Amino acid sequence: MPTLLLVDGSSYLYRAFHALPDLRTSAGEPTGAIRGVLAMLRRLESEYAAEYRACVFDAKGKTFRDDLYPAYKSHRPPMPEALRAQIEPLYQAVQAEGWPLLVVEGVEADDVIGTLTRQAVERGWQVVISTGDKDLTQLVRPGVRWVNTMSEEVLDEAGVTAKFGVPPERIVDYLALVGDAVDNVPGVDKCGPKTAVKWLTEYGSLDNLVAHAEEIGGKIGENLRRHLDFLPLGRQLVTVATDVDLPVELEALRARDDDKAALRALYQRFEFRTWLKDLDDDRTQKHLPAAEENQKSQAPSPVSYTTILDWPTFDLWLAKIDAAELTAFDTETTSLDPMAARLVGMSFATVAGEAAYLPLTHCGADAPAQLALAEVLAKLKPWLESEAKSKLGQNIKYDAHVMANHGIRLRGIVHDTLLQSYVLEADKPHDMDALAKRHLGLTTVSYAEVCGKGAKQIGFDQVAVARATEYAAEDADITLRLHHRLWPQIAAEARLAALYREIEMPTLAVLLEMERNGVLIDTALLARHSEALGRRLYELQCQAHQLAGQPFNLGSPKQLGEILFGKLGLPVVKKTATGQPSTDEEVLEKLAEDYPLPKLLLEHRSLAKLKSTYADKLPRMVNPHTGRVHTSFSQATAVTGRLASAEPNLQNIPIRTAEGRRIRAAFIAPPGHRIVSADYSQIELRIMAHLSDDPRLLEAFARGEDVHRATAAEVFGCAPDEVTAEQRRYAKVINFGLIYGMGAHGLAKNLGIERAAAQGWIDRYFARYPGVAAYMDRIRSEARERGYVETVFGRRLYLPDIRATQAGRRQAAERAAINAPMQGSAADLIKKAMIATSAWLKDRQLASRLILQVHDELVLEVPDAELDLVRQALPVLMGSVAQLKVPLVVEVGAGANWDEAH
Incomplete structure (x- = not known):
């Protein structure tokens, strides 16, 4: 089934110009719009394989809408001269890049796209419409997707409904009611999106709403009735035409090969040096079939990796990432512990094959002079903290922790290749080395190659900067390439895209907050519990020796086997791979049904694990700066979607024994607070x-x-x-x-x-x-x-x-x-509950905070003043995150510690 890729070139044009308004050649010729549009087209074609495509621009002069309504778009200022000068060379460049170009007089680009979409759908083709214009969502239907490359949004029918509150076939009615400020089409005064959705939901259509306009009360009802005469015209203005006479047939829109001679001349004229360099290297693979492309990717592609050691190079790269639609970002640090890690350097990539490493605190004997950390962070902070600057990472939650350790809140996180892999193939490894091998056919430089192993391993700050650049810049580059390979596969399937965008990516943000919040531990209580466990373990050991008739090491499988099966003659349940009688937990549980020593050994093992893993270890894990324990949650470990936690693992504390509950009792609320536990019942x-x-x-x-x-x-x-x-x-x-x-x-x-x-x-x-x-x-x-x-x-x-x-x-x-x-599904529900709860706490500006998630349970730290409010809200919040055929029941408890609350 062919795919037709349609680009709203006019939408691209203005976005690119305003994103890069000051880019010029050395002769002063403006280039920002040209560079921006070509970069977006390149990225789009890498993400959406299509046999047919077209880049559509608005024509000069009036359209039929101007005749219908003279005020249409009349408020728009004249086109800036710097933009006007780039249009003709941009048209040449688009065509040289192999894109059929359409400019049809008397209609807008939207109408050309609408007509091509209708024609393609009638043939049974798939259609992808790339634009920032919400009006074109009215064209979405089975087989038609709307893509906004700026925000990474991909909308099918369900996505349009979720975003606007109405299905694609009601977008025209919706726009007629709310108006379109961009095109100067007035809507009903004071009718915002919520009111429009409410009306259309209740009455089904604009026509039916008009028929019942007298039923609408209040001032808004008066406004609607005053606007009734204009509504038919308004609807006509916002309706995309699908019956335009076009100068080409669909078959003429087949993707073409690059015109390398034309591209070389344009790249030289506009000083696109990197593209000029890559012209003969990378572009030859542009239109290869997927299978052939994968084979080609087995060979290393040329790369350009830069080390940033001076301010001019820094300023150049800051401009690049500031102008980029998406930047792959990675950090190199002093520690794997996210709460303790400090920056050694960072890397960036905005286009495949090109990346930079910014060393900051390398201290080897031959380390060159590096830019001052404080000054670099001050200059980068606006970009790092900008929600509008889209960022991509591989396990970017770790990088966000690192930046937070330096007082910077990393914002604009829109993609994570670790989570993309997890959504697509949960049963496979998700580390970068494995992903690069599996999806790109590339063998990457490993950390061990750079830093060594075991006792000889050095810190990354001691790695030679040139070698560090090879490793770190490659990380950013490979992350970007993986995104280009993985994201289109997710975006192509609405349910996977929704899972990734609406559950996994928002969960990342909540987990980051929870990990930084940490949990308060009563170390004195754990010390007392450890002492009590130690006494009990000694008693059990003495009893075991008495039952065995001799002393032996309870932790030695060999000695245990000799006692159980040799001296005591217990039945052999199963054997190990070497043919010896097994003494694993399953065997002891079976034997414990009939014999006292195996039962005692099971209790000893359980208590020994509690003592070593929690009672003894937790106090040593208290962060000296925060006074709290900070676990790390992993989203990409369990194939079922469940979260895992490590250092410490808080998912496996036993709660069916008194000893296990005493461990939970050590997780306490600070003075003036309570621990609140909210748990799905029989989920x-x-x-x-x-x-x-x-x-x-x-x-x-x-x-x-x-x-x-x-x-x-x-x-x-x-x-x-x-x-x-x-x-x-x-x-x-x-x-x-x-x-x-x-x-x-x-x-x-x-x-x-x-x-x-x-x-x-x-x-x-x-x-x-x-x-x-x-x-x-x-x-x-x-x-x-x-x-x-x-x-x-x-x-x-x-x-x-x-x-x-x-x-x-x-x-x-x-x-x-x-x-x-x-x-x-239970794992997905608790993630949705975390997202909803976190958002509610922020919206209400409450001091309460999420601190833990264990299976079907959320744990919060709540000030006494907010306790009643939180206890009342949690069952409603968590019970309404999904509409199942049965009610979602949430049990909420509160106490001075986790055990009391649960």
Whole structure:
């Protein structure tokens, strides 16, 4: 199916001119608009492969709209002379770059684009419209996407509706109501977007609204009625024509090869030196088919990496990044700890193959003089903190921490290639070296090559600056190239684009805040707990020695095996790869059902881990500058979308034991504050009800029933009030077991019953909940067909073993196929809850702050004065982030510490 790529050249023209108003040749000839438009076209064609394309500009003179309404665009000032002088050479350059150019008199570029879009859709083609003009969103429909390269927005039908509140077919009605200030088309006085959306939602269309105009009360209703005579004309003015007589047929818009001779002459005239240098190197690959391009990328491409050691070079690069639509940004630092890292240098890239490294604190024996750190940061701060200057990184959250350590808040973060890879291929590695190899066919310079390994490893500040430039500039360059390869794949699929833009990228910003907030720890309490654990561990060790009849090392698998299977003669459950009896946790759990020593050993292991991982380690992890512990959250670790945390890992603190809860009790609120915990109730079961559409399960949640009790009543055939505690426990195990794809064997093990009896409970469950059974069959089938399953929000969870010939691997993948959509949807929900909660706290300008996220739970630190407000708001905020077929219930608790709050 062919793709037609349509560019609103006039939109590009003005954006480029105003972004680069002062760029001139040495002879004084203006070049900003030409350079900017060509750069945007180059980037666009790298992101959207298209067999057909056109760059469309407005013609000189009046259009039919001027005849309809003489005031149309009358408020616009005359075109600046510096811009007028660039138009003809720009037209030449666009065509020399292989773009068919269209300028049709009597109509606007929008109308030409509208007509070409209609013609292409009628042929069944895909269409991509690149513009900054919101009016063209009215053309979006199946197969047609609207792309704003400045903001990186890609809108399909759902995207238009989400952005404006009305679908594409109602954009004209919307614009007629709110007006178009850019084109001097008046709307209804005081009717803003919210009012227009409200009216169109209620009445369905502008025509129906007009028919019921008398029903609209208040001043706004009077304004509407006063504007009724103009509305038909207003709608006509904002409607994009789709029936223009064009001087070309679609076939004439096939992408062309570069005219290298013409380009060389233009590049020389306008002093585009880098493009002139690259002309014969890179441009020959411009129109290669994707497969051939991938093969070509196996060979190294020419690169130009600059070291910034003087102010003229710095000023040149500052101008580049300031003018760029998107800049890849990376930092080199003194530490991997984001809260402790200090700058050694930074790198930038704005076009593929060209990057710069700015060394700042290299201190090797041969280190050259470097620009002063304080002065550099002062000059870069406006760019770094500008929301309008779009930035891209690979794990850019780390770089944002580094800048924050220097008192700078990194803003304008619009892309992260780590998260792009995670959204596209969660089951694969996401580090830059792996991504470059997988997607670009390139082997990058590794950190170990630059800094060494082990005891001989040096800090990056000791690396020779020339070598550091090779490594650091390459990082920025590769990040930009990866974005050009990954982002189009995401943008091409609306659900993936929404997942990336609406969940993953906003989550990055929230996690950055949470990590910097940190959490207060009661170190004295942990010290007491560590001492108590130590005494208990000693007691357990003595008891173990007594049961074994001799002393032995409880941590030695060899000695433990000799005691359990040699001296005591316990049955061998399984063997290691070397043929020795295994003493892993699964074996000890099995043996603990019948023997006291394995049970005691399990308790010893659990308490030893608590002591070493938390009671002893947490106090050492308190940041001396903040007095808090700062965990690092990873978005790209768990394939299900769940967050992971490290240094310390706060996801795995056991809460079912008193000892584990004492660890949580050490996470405290400062004076005058409370810890607030907000937890989704039975979220995965609710998602199961939503996905399976089982009527009994939906009804139980709709009524707010105890679902485990309701399940027990169904399975055991009794009234809910007659369900015993044991029956409810059975039902709970069945409910959660089936979510994880548990079969009869697993259920029998969990309930301690015979396999046949367990199969009987499963059969009875599915008989009462046939929708669940049907869902499980369906999801297994879909997984085998597609190789992945999806969450409610479109996250893809890949299952590489779903077609494995080995039964064990295949069955494990089938179990994962059942659970992954629920666990993944729950992960997406808690991320949406974090985003909504963070935004609400900012909007209300509250002092309360998010400090932790663990699975389905958010943890906040809340001043006493805000406690009632936050407790009331959280269930509403978190319960409304998605509309499922069952209510989202949130349980909120508060206390002096995390244990009390949970």
